Each structure stands twice: as structure tokens, then as C-alpha cells.
Amino acid sequence: MHSELEKKVLTRIRPLNQEREDILKMADELKDAVDKSGIARGMIVGSVARETWVSGDRDLDVFMLFETSFSKEELEEKGLGLAREIATAFDGEIVEKYAEHPYINANINGFDVDLVPCYAVLNASEIKSAVDRTPFHTRYIKNRINGFTDDVLLLKQFSKACGVYGSDQMTEGFAGYLCEIFILYYGGFSKFIEAASEWHPEIIIDLENHQAKDFNDPLVVIDPVDPRRNVAASLSATRMYEFSEFARGYLSNPSDDFFIKKEALKISQKEFSERIKLRGTSFYGIIFDTPGLIPDIIVPQLRKSVVSVTGLLERNGFTVNRADSFMGERKCILLFELLTETLPDIEKRAGPLVWDKKNSDKFISKHLGNTYSGPYISENRYYIEINRKYPSAFKLLQSDELKESGLGKHVKQSVCSNISIMKNTECWNEEFSSFLQDFIEKRSPISDLLLKKMQK
Amino acid sequence: MHSELEKKVLTRIRPLNQEREDILKMADELKDAVDKSGIARGMIVGSVARETWVSGDRDLDVFMLFETSFSKEELEEKGLGLAREIATAFDGEIVEKYAEHPYINANINGFDVDLVPCYAVLNASEIKSAVDRTPFHTRYIKNRINGFTDDVLLLKQFSKACGVYGSDQMTEGFAGYLCEIFILYYGGFSKFIEAASEWHPEIIIDLENHQAKDFNDPLVVIDPVDPRRNVAASLSATRMYEFSEFARGYLSNPSDDFFIKKEALKISQKEFSERIKLRGTSFYGIIFDTPGLIPDIIVPQLRKSVVSVTGLLERNGFTVNRADSFMGERKCILLFELLTETLPDIEKRAGPLVWDKKNSDKFISKHLGNTYSGPYISENRYYIEINRKYPSAFKLLQSDELKESGLGKHVKQSVCSNISIMKNTECWNEEFSSFLQDFIEKRSPISDLLLKKMQK
Numbered sequence: 001m002h003s004e005l006e007k008k009v010l011t012r013i014r015p016l017n018q019e020r021e022d023i024l025k026m027a028d029e030l031k032d033a034v035d036k037s038g039i040a041r042g043m044i045v046g047s048v049a050r051e052t053w054v055s056g057d058r059d060l061d062v063f064m065l066f067e068t069s070f071s072k073e074e075l076e077e078k079g080l081g082l083a084r085e086i087a088t089a090f091d092g093e094i095v096e097k098y099a100e101h102p103y104i105n106a107n108i109n110g111f112d113v114d115l116v117p118c119y120a121v122l123n124a125s126e127i128k129s130a131v132d133r134t135p136f137h138t139r140y141i142k143n144r145i146n147g148f149t150d151d152v153l154l155l156k157q158f159s160k161a162c163g164v165y166g167s168d169q170m171t172e173g174f175a176g177y178l179c180e181i182f183i184l185y186y187g188g189f190s191k192f193i194e195a196a197s198e199w200h201p202e203i204i205i206d207l208e209n210h211q212a213k214d215f216n217d218p219l220v221v222i223d224p225v226d227p228r229r230n231v232a233a234s235l236s237a238t239r240m241y242e243f244s245e246f247a248r249g250y251l252s253n254p255s256d257d258f259f260i261k262k263e264a265l266k267i268s269q270k271e272f273s274e275r276i277k278l279r280g281t282s283f284y285g286i287i288f289d290t291p292g293l294i295p296d297i298i299v300p301q302l303r304k305s306v307v308s309v310t311g312l313l314e315r316n317g318f319t320v321n322r323a324d325s326f327m328g329e330r331k332c333i334l335l336f337e338l339l340t341e342t343l344p345d346i347e348k349r350a351g352p353l354v355w356d357k358k359n360s361d362k363f364i365s366k367h368l369g370n371t372y373s374g375p376y377i378s379e380n381r382y383y384i385e386i387n388r389k390y391p392s393a394f395k396l397l398q399s400d401e402l403k404e405s406g407l408g409k410h411v412k413q414s415v416c417s418n419i420s421i422m423k424n425t426e427c428w429n430e431e432f433s434s435f436l437q438d439f440i441e442k443r444s445p446i447s448d449l450l451l452k453k454m455q456k
Numbered sequence: 457m458h459s460e461l462e463k464k465v466l467t468r469i470r471p472l473n474q475e476r477e478d479i480l481k482m483a484d485e486l487k488d489a490v491d492k493s494g495i496a497r498g499m500i501v502g503s504v505a506r507e508t509w510v511s512g513d514r515d516l517d518v519f520m521l522f523e524t525s526f527s528k529e530e531l532e533e534k535g536l537g538l539a540r541e542i543a544t545a546f547d548g549e550i551v552e553k554y555a556e557h558p559y560i561n562a563n564i565n566g567f568d569v570d571l572v573p574c575y576a577v578l579n580a581s582e583i584k585s586a587v588d589r590t591p592f593h594t595r596y597i598k599n600r601i602n603g604f605t606d607d608v609l610l611l612k613q614f615s616k617a618c619g620v621y622g623s624d625q626m627t628e629g630f631a632g633y634l635c636e637i638f639i640l641y642y643g644g645f646s647k648f649i650e651a652a653s654e655w656h657p658e659i660i661i662d663l664e665n666h667q668a669k670d671f672n673d674p675l676v677v678i679d680p681v682d683p684r685r686n687v688a689a690s691l692s693a694t695r696m697y698e699f700s701e702f703a704r705g706y707l708s709n710p711s712d713d714f715f716i717k718k719e720a721l722k723i724s725q726k727e728f729s730e731r732i733k734l735r736g737t738s739f740y741g742i743i744f745d746t747p748g749l750i751p752d753i754i755v756p757q758l759r760k761s762v763v764s765v766t767g768l769l770e771r772n773g774f775t776v777n778r779a780d781s782f783m784g785e786r787k788c789i790l791l792f793e794l795l796t797e798t799l800p801d802i803e804k805r806a807g808p809l810v811w812d813k814k815n816s817d818k819f820i821s822k823h824l825g826n827t828y829s830g831p832y833i834s835e836n837r838y839y840i841e842i843n844r845k846y847p848s849a850f851k852l853l854q855s856d857e858l859k860e861s862g863l864g865k866h867v868k869q870s871v872c873s874n875i876s877i878m879k880n881t882e883c884w885n886e887e888f889s890s891f892l893q894d895f896i897e898k899r900s901p902i903s904d905l906l907l908k909k910m911q912k
Contacts, residue, residue: 200811201836218836237835241810245833248813279828280800280847317775317795321804321841339773340796344736348777354697355656357704364903369910372735373898377701379693380657380674382900385777391736442829444838447820454825 001188002150009259010150013157015055023048023060026111030062033086039078040064041120045138047176050145052152054160060113063135065120068128076101079117086115097294100129124225136225141180148180151189155179157259158193162246162445164239169299170327172236174243181207181221181231197247199240205232242445249446257449266433267440273425275440281321282341284397285427286334287420290327291410298327301408306334308406309397317343318393322442326435332414333432335439341393346372351382397421457644458606465715466606469613471511479504479516482567486518489542495534496520497576501594503632506601508608510616516569519591521576524584532557535573542571553750556585580681592681597636604636607645611635613715614649618702618901620695625755626783628692630699637663637677637687653703655696661688698901705902713905722889723896729881731896737777738797740853741883742790743876746783747866754783757864762790764862765853773799774849778898782891788870789888791895797849802828807838853877 002010015023027044034042046061047053064082066075080096083104087094092106092113103116118131127133145152159165159174167175174182185205186192204211205221212227218237223229232240250258267275276283286309291298302325310320319339326333351367352359354377364375367384374384390396398421407415428436443451458466471479483500490498502517503509520538522531536552539560543550548562548569559572574587583589601608615621615630623631630638641661642648660667661677668683674693679685688696706714723731732739742765747754758781766776775795782789807823808815810833820831823840830840846852854877863871884892899907 198811198813238833241833241836244810245816279802279841281802319773319775321800321802339800344777344795346735346737346777354700355654357654360701364900364906368903368906373896375900375903376898377694377697377900380697385735385898440829442832442841444820444831444833447824447831450820450824 001190002154003190003254005254005256006154006189009157009256010153013054013153013259014150015053019055020051023053023058023111026109027060027062030060030086030090030108030113030115033089034062034064034082037064037082037085040066040082040117043135043138045134049138050141050152050180052141052145052149052156052176052180054153054156058111060108060111061134062113062115063131064115064117065135066117068119068121068126070119072128075117075119080104083115083117087113100131103131133223133226133229137177137223140224141177141184144184145180148183148188151183151192152180154189154259155183155192158189158246158250159243161257161259161261162243163261164243164246167234169234169296171239172234173239174235175231178221178231178235181205181224193247193250196244197251199244246445249449257453262448264434265437265441267428267437268433269425269428272428272433272436272440276424279337282338282393283424283427284336284338284341284393285420285422286336286397286402286415287331287422287427288411288414289418290330290332291414293410295327298332298408298410299325301411302327302332302334305407305411306336309334309336309402312401312405313338313393313396316390316393316396317347317388318396322439324435324439326432328431328435330431331429332411333427333435335427335436337439338393343388343391345388345391346385347388348383348385351375351384353381355380394421394423457646458610459646459710461710461712462610462645465613465712466609469510469609469715470606471509475511476507479509479514479567482565483516483518486516486542486546486564486569486571489545490518490520490538493520493538493541496522496538496573499591499594501590505594506597506608506636508597508601508605508612508632508636510609510612514567516564516567517590518569518571519587520571520573521591522573524575524577524582526575528584531573531575536560539571539573543569556587559587589679589682593633593679596680597633597640600640601636604639604644607639607648608636610645610715611639611648614645614702614706615699617713617715617717618699619717620699620702623690625690625752627695628690629695630691631687634677634687634691637661637680649703649706652700653707655700702901702905705905713909718904720890721893721897723884723893724889725881725884728884728889728892728896732880735793738794738849739880739883740792740794740797740849741876741878742792742853742858742871743787743878743883744867744870745874746786746788747870749866751783754788754864754866755781757867758783758788758790761863761867762792765790765792765858768857768861769794769849769852772846772849772852773803773844774852778895780891780895782888784887784891786887787885788867789883789891791883791892793895794849799844799847801844801847802841803844804839804841807831807840809837811836850877850879 027048031042031044034040043063043065045063048060064079080102084094087104087106090108092108095105097103097105103114106113116131119128121127121132124133124136156165156179164173166173182192185207186195203219208224210227211222215230217230217233218240219232219235220230221232223231306323306325310323313320321337321339323336351363354360360382363382367375372385375382403416483504487498487500490496499519499521501519504516520535536558540550543560543562546564548564551561553559553561559570562569572587575584577583577588580589580592612621612635620629622629638648641663642651659675664680666683667678671686673686673689674696675688675691676686677688679687762779762781766779769776777793777795779792807819810816816838819838823831828841831838859872
């Protein structure tokens, strides 16, 4: 069923026996520890529970199921308490994290363990928060994945290699659960790759044939345990079609390259500077301290800010060729490549409709004698040409309009306390060098792969 | 009924007795000459027939009504022959002109006489060409205008003063017949001015209440002699609302200025140059020999060409602030004011949709390694950034793309045989100096009037 190539890949990505034993033993011990507490039941979820983890993965998800008689506050308090207790008993380094509820992340014996309190509900329609759904996912997959484990591993590795693995906000790609559903629905890796190579809009995957809601997302995968949920809601169109392209490439020219994650290239400041000169455009970076919150909160705010600032620039007449954002450990950047960075002193402004007598009179008397041209009538409206407020993009970005343009909440806070507007080469720093490399090269997975082959 | 001001204006614009006698005598003689030919009947039409001409007008429209038994060819041949005969007999300087049919224009005793052959049809629904309708207009107005002559004179003079008189393509304003309908419909000059001061979209004026067709024009005035014709079809929205604004101005502050046609100002080359520098924009003029045809044919082609070339410039990334055209005796100009005249070397181009496999493969292999960035996927489509074909507006306008951009037929012929692309100060010449003055000042009638008062 799998090609020789895929079999070779599997020997590399299938967990070794020792690795398997170690991780399952660790999982058992943690589950037992929860059970022994007497207040909650332990359950291993995620890829370890389903035995669909790729060799080398060290993630271990331990859920602590509380009865629904506990209040939300009790759950949080007792859940966190128990998680801390267990992590401490196992000598873990503890970090408190937050999804819909707080939970504990701990490094235990080299494993990245999440200890997550949730409610033990009887069926998925009674969940009180998203985490309560996870045990149902695990049960659903565990009961069906038998015989498809290798297929899931191949798909996970393939997705990692083309940068589509991960349903976090930064990646906007496939969750592990989504990979498992794909494999179940299409009946294996090869059949799924064939299907994905022909992806187009309005594809609906509904294993249980129980869809109970319409979605506008690029790909709709109805959750087998919840007919009103799209498992692929966090998948962006760009990632979806990048994956499709990669699948096409694999079908026409299968090779090991499709299973090897490419190393992130970094651009040097010198080369960055040269590439900008070659392009003839102007780069503007809005750089500020990274807010102390997880990427899943900050990254969407960065994206929103990029859209807002692009709007601000374009409303003021500056054409944005491309824009993107990056969240580094230390600093974040909103990056804008402009086709024009300065504009003439005049700016045309639309006034009222001519038959709006009151406003027309106001408009004329306000502007008469203070314009480069006008007030004049064109078609049914007044216009004037006045002094442009921001003839320079730099001045515009330095102005208060930036802060008022609709940045995300935490981005705005950080922008207000500490901001640098950088131009061209100044946008570069070590932390951004991979991001800037990607921004400048900007190539789809298959184009990138083909180009590298050509250059060999 | 008329204000003191209007009475004063009327003494100036009402034809003097001597003038009246002269023009009516001339009209009678010409009509008699047609009648005496035996093949056609003479009829005086236009403002002289209706006695609604403004003192100083020297236009005399003599129609030669032929029986419908004549073929179109016979009408043209015999009509032109008779017209030439009469014009020669009256010692006129003869010019052959062309509307829907050819006709003769002659300067006779200082009058600008049109001798126009048409068919004598029994009612307006049987007309064979637009000129056949004119006798019906004259009869309709003559039978009703009694008592409103002064009102028509005031309106004509008022329209002339604000640049809205004339239904030709250059003016896009009111025909004399339209002025007469306005006066009849509203019952006098003052009532019409009040109505016009409140003009807004979807106004329909239908004296005979017999509209038989829908129109999309800014103002709809159903022809009293043809329920399927809009007398205001050639009125542009800009002219309509400029008139409305002027009417408002007159109501709030009546003065003689509203009846005095403003002298066209001319801009000097030096001032033109200074104003461009002040604006900070770039002016490009496409200048070519004026084709040897009447403005009603060439002016619409110039307008079409301005729209086409604006599209060409904007498709290539150059932002047009304003554009206009002018037809001089010797030269025509298409004028474009640009906010940017040069652009970076890169240009983003959209490629196929990702699921269009065949074209996507072609696109990638065609562009791979030959781009600044890409091929890359954004949302559902491929993009590349390649070398911009025209980083300079000047080069674009000099290229063959200009000729292929959709110019009017005769404009294109002239552009192909003789063209200069001029920049900034070079766009100026004596013949364009009024047009350039208007383009730079660009002010609605009332704004212009108010500003001049302020400056006094």
C-alpha cells in the first residue's frame, strides 16, 4: 500500500520501541497520579493516546476529568492545584498557561507535558468549554485509527515539511486531529494526497454525515463528535492551497524532499539592503516590544494591525505592494513594502452631494480661497484640492493616526509605550532575519523546492 | 413679475426694434426664396421663429420642407442645390456642413444662416431624421410661448453666463428649446430658478404627461412632440449641478453678475509652470493635430480617449489626479495630472487560481527563477513579482500601448500620424492657455463668482 519511498520514510518517523515504551510509561504514571488524587479521573489524549506521534515528538497531553458538579471556579482552583501537585511530584518545571481555562505546562523527564483540567461530560453536545471536547476526539480516533497509524505519521511529516502542520494562529495549518480525520475519510495517505491535489473551493468533509451548520471557511471538515463545528476553521486559504500544490508536486515527482522540513534561511543585513535596492521599493517597519502573551493571542492582533495600517497607508495615497508581520521573542514587526513613499502637496478631497444645500454652502464657504483648486463640481459632488496632510509615509506612520488606526489591544499598548519606525535596511535585525528572508524570497512550497533543485 | 434687476437686464438683452425688424425681414426674404423654388416650402425655425433670441444673436435657421415622396438621395441633392442657389442669390459665403444630413451654412448680411433640407411630415411620430422634428418644436413653442418671451431671454442669458448654454458636445448644456420647455413647465424664469436650485437625481419634466420610455440621464425632460425622447439627453450631470448651484447663488444674492458671461482667463506659461511646481504633481499632455471635423464629432472622441488613457495609466500603476481634453483650432490636447510619474522596478502580477492545475503548472515553470519574488500563493491564487514593463509614465505614453488603448477613430488617426508627449510646462501653448487656466483653477460657477467678489 505504501511506496518504497514512503516505507523508507516510515522507518525514520515511526517511534522506536524504546521511545514508545518510555513515553507510554510516562503517560501511565501521570494518568495514575491523577486517578489517585480521588477528585478527578486521568486521561491521556492527543497523539500519544492515539499512538499517532512522529518519532521525536515529546508532547504529552494529560487531561484531568472532573465531575460536572464542580463549579467553574472550583474546577479551575482544584484543577490547577492538582496539576501543580503532580508536576511537582515528578520534578517538573512548571509554567501556568491559558487557553479557555488556565492549565499547567511542565517539562518532566524531557517531555513537554500539559496537565489540563476539564469536565467529564457524557456526550460531546454537553461540553462546557472547548477542552471538554478533547476526550471525545481521542475516543473517536482511538476506536477507528487501527491500521492507519502509518498513514497518519506520513501525513503529519509531509505537512510539517511543507509548513502546514499546526493549527496555531502563526501556522494556520492542520491540527493533528484534522490529519487523522483526513486519513479516515479518504482511507489512507495516498488517497488523501490525491484528493488534496485537486482541492478547490466548497469542499466539505463530513465523516459522520451529520453537518448541522453552514460555514464560510475555505475548507469545511465537520467534527465527527460535533455536527456544528468545523475542525478546519483555523486553516487559512493560503495554507490549504499551498498544501494542495505540494501534494501535486509529490504525485508528479515523489521524493524524500517532501518529508524533510526545510531549514529556515536567514537573510543578512547586507543582502537585505541590496535586495531592497534591486526592487526599488521602500520598506517600512513598525517595531515594538513583544507583549508578554502567547502567540495565539498576539499573532491575530498583529495580522489585524497589518490590515489596519495598510488601510491607513492606502487611504492616504500610499500603495502597499505587500505587508506582513512577525512576532519575535524580543520584538514584533509590522512590515510594509510601499511602491511610493512620498506624494505631491495636493490632495483631492470629496465634498457633499450638490443637492445637499446646507452642507454644500458650508463646504464652499469653508474652503473658498484656501484650496489649490475648487471647490468644483464633478458629476453630482463637490471636490476640492487642498494641502496633503501626509505627503510622506514616514510622517504618517510617526503620527498619532497610527495608534488610532485599529491595532489589536495588546499591540496598541506596546506600540504606545515603545515604538520605532524603521526604513529599509533599518528594519533588519537578527531576530527578524528568517522572516525577512521569506518576505523577500516569497515562494510557494513547490516553487521553493523546484528552485532549490534547479540550483543544485 | 420680474425684479428690478431682471427688468434692467431685459432692457439689455431684449432685441432692439431695428434689430428685430432687420432679422425678421431677412427671415421673410429667405423663406420666400424657398417657397418660390416650387420644390420645397420655407419655414423659419429656432429662436427667431419663436422670437426668443437674445439681442446680438445672429443665428437664422431656414428649413426647406420637401414632400416625403422625395427619396433620401433626392432630398440631399435637391436640398443642397436649392440651398446653394439661395445663398448665392443673397451673396452668402457658403460652407457645406453635416449633421444627420448635409446642409448649407452661409454668412448673409452678417447673419449666420443655416439652410437645412428636411421632410414635411404630418406628425412628429413619422419623422425620418432628427431635423424633421425641428418644425414641430417651433410650432409647439410658438403656440404657447406668448407672454413668456422675457422669461426665456432671462434664462438664456443666465445660462450663457454660467457656461451652461448650448447642447453641443463641448458644452453639454441647455439647448434653446430646452430653455423654452423649462419656462413653460414652471411658468416663468423665477419659478424655474427656484426649482433648479433644488435639483437632485430622478427629476422628470413631462409637459404633455406622455412619457413612453425610461431614461438613465441625470435630468429627464420628455419632448412635448415625442414621448420617447429626452430633450436633456445631452446635458451632463456636471453642467446640470453647476447650473443648480448658480441658481442657488442667484436666489440668495441676486446681482447683475449672474447675467454677464465671464471673460475666459488665460494662464501664462510662466504661471502655469509655477502652479505645477506648487502642486507637486506631474502634467502630461498628449498633443496632436486637430482632425478636420466638427467639434460634435471630435469632442466625444477626446472624452473617450481621456477615459481610455486614464485606464491605461492606472492599470500600469500611475495615479491620475485629474484629466481633461481640449480641442483647439490647430491642436488637440489630452491632459493628465499624475500623482506619481515613476514606479519601482518590481510589479506584482496575479496568476491563475491554484486549482487550475494546467495553468498553474505552466505559470510556475514559466516564471520560476525569473522573478523578484514568487511564484507564491496568496489566498487562492498565484502571484509573482517581476520586472515592471513601464516604470515611467512618459515611456508608457510613448509606447504603442497608447495607440491601442481605445482612442476615438479620428483621434487615433491623428495620434498615429503626428503626436507629441509633453511634460509639465511643455504642455502650454497659446491656444491651450484658457483651457489650462480652467484646469488649474477648476472652480464651480458660484465659487468662481464668490472668489472674484472677495478679491475685489
